[in-house]
Amino acid sequence: MRKKVLNICMAVLLAALCCFHTGCGFNKYLSIGSEEEIYNQTVDEFFQALDARDKEAIKDMFAPAVRKKDKTFDDSVDKLLECYSGPTDICKRDGSMAHGSYSMGEISTSEVDSGFPVVSNGKYYWCDFTLMYANNQDKDEIGIKKVRLVSVEYECEAMYAYAAESRAGMMDKGGDDRDESALQVFTECDVDYEVRFIGGYPEKFTPVDRELSLAQVEKFFETSHSYSEFVEEFGEPNVPGGFSGCSYIYELSDEGAEPRYLAILLDSDGDAIYSARVKNDLDVSGILKVWSIKDMEEE
Numbered sequence: 440m441r442k443k444v445l446n447i448c449m450a451v452l453l454a455a456l457c458c459f460h461t462g463c464g465f466n467k468y469l470s471i472g473s474e475e476e477i478y479n480q481t482v483d484e485f486f487q488a489l490d491a492r493d494k495e496a497i498k499d500m501f502a503p504a505v506r507k508k509d510k511t512f513d514d515s516v517d518k519l520l521e522c523y524s525g526p527t528d529i530c531k532r533d534g535s536m537a538h539g540s541y542s543m544g545e546i547s548t549s550e551v552d553s554g555f556p557v558v559s560n561g562k563y564y565w566c567d568f569t570l571m572y573a574n575n576q577d578k579d580e581i582g583i584k585k586v587r588l589v590s591v592e593y594e595c596e597a598m599y600a601y602a603a604e605s606r607a608g609m610m611d612k613g614g615d616d617r618d619e620s621a622l623q624v625f626t627e628c629d630v631d632y633e634v635r636f637i638g639g640y641p642e643k644f645t646p647v648d649r650e651l652s653l654a655q656v657e658k659f660f661e662t663s664h665s666y667s668e669f670v671e672e673f674g675e676p677n678v679p680g681g682f683s684g685c686s687y688i689y690e691l692s693d694e695g696a697e698p699r700y701l702a703i704l705l706d707s708d709g710d711a712i713y714s715a716r717v718k719n720d721l722d723v724s725g726i727l728k729v730w731s732i733k734d735m736e737e738e
Contacts, residue, residue, distance in 0.1 A: 478568075528558045568583070632645070655673070699719060703715050714733075
């Protein structure tokens with residue numbers, strides 16, 4: 440609630456600053472409401488234009504300064520329309536989870552960005568979306584700053600490659616997609632492993648021939664919260680670590696229309712299970728808490 444109130448106040452302040460310093464007039468973004476609402480509505484409008492195959496509407500949503508600077512922008516829009524046929528069935532944008540970047544003073548700006556899953560015709564994508572919704576000095580900087588739309592396979596490979604570079608102290612050596620293009624589209628990527636969205640993030644998934652039900656898991660936690668004992672009883676995980684913030688991930692037997700996974704987080708001692716939650720494919724927050732060491736300590 441505090442963040443929403445702060446966002447509304449900031450939007451009002453920036454609107455006043457915009458008119459005072461530049462006379463730039465009405466800013467359509469600031470009329471929407473909070474930062475969260477601005478972000479969500481802009482992302483929705485972008486994918487609506489994409490589904491409608493409206494090239495000009497897509498272009499107009501980007502900041503004028505961005506379009507002017509990016510010499511390959513028109514070609515990138517054509518590539519986007521070619522690679523993404525639509526329609527957009529699921530878009531998991533969440534402005535409340537977006538990262539904000541602000542500058543205050545003579546030059547006051549507000550920018551917000553986030554990454555999220557998108558599903559179209561059964562195909563899974565990852566989208567990074569950056570928007571500048573206020574700038575009191577240059578209205579041409581207001582608008583979409585960058586969109587990166589990639590296949591789930593491409594994003595998974597990029598995340599593991601970046602993690603490897605970071606561990607090797609090579610964070611300054613970016614991949615092919617880390618350039619200054621305002622619109623980046625990468626949908627072709629051959630990998631020799633299965634990729635699934637789990638808890639809203641792409642993960643390398645190893646199929647295991649077993650049936651593991653939620654009832655079996657709940658029964659296990661009645662007597663133990665040791666991960667080594669869990670492995671002894673149920674076998675190795677489908678994902679040994681991952682980007683969803685969990686140490687180990689197990690596929691659960693089908694119990695509904697969408698996939699279910701058990702996400703296990705270990706305590707600092709390396710064997711005690713700190714928490715276990717059931718997750719689906721696209722939602723970051725878990726569906727069900729199965730076990731938490733905090734709950735045991737409070738009893």
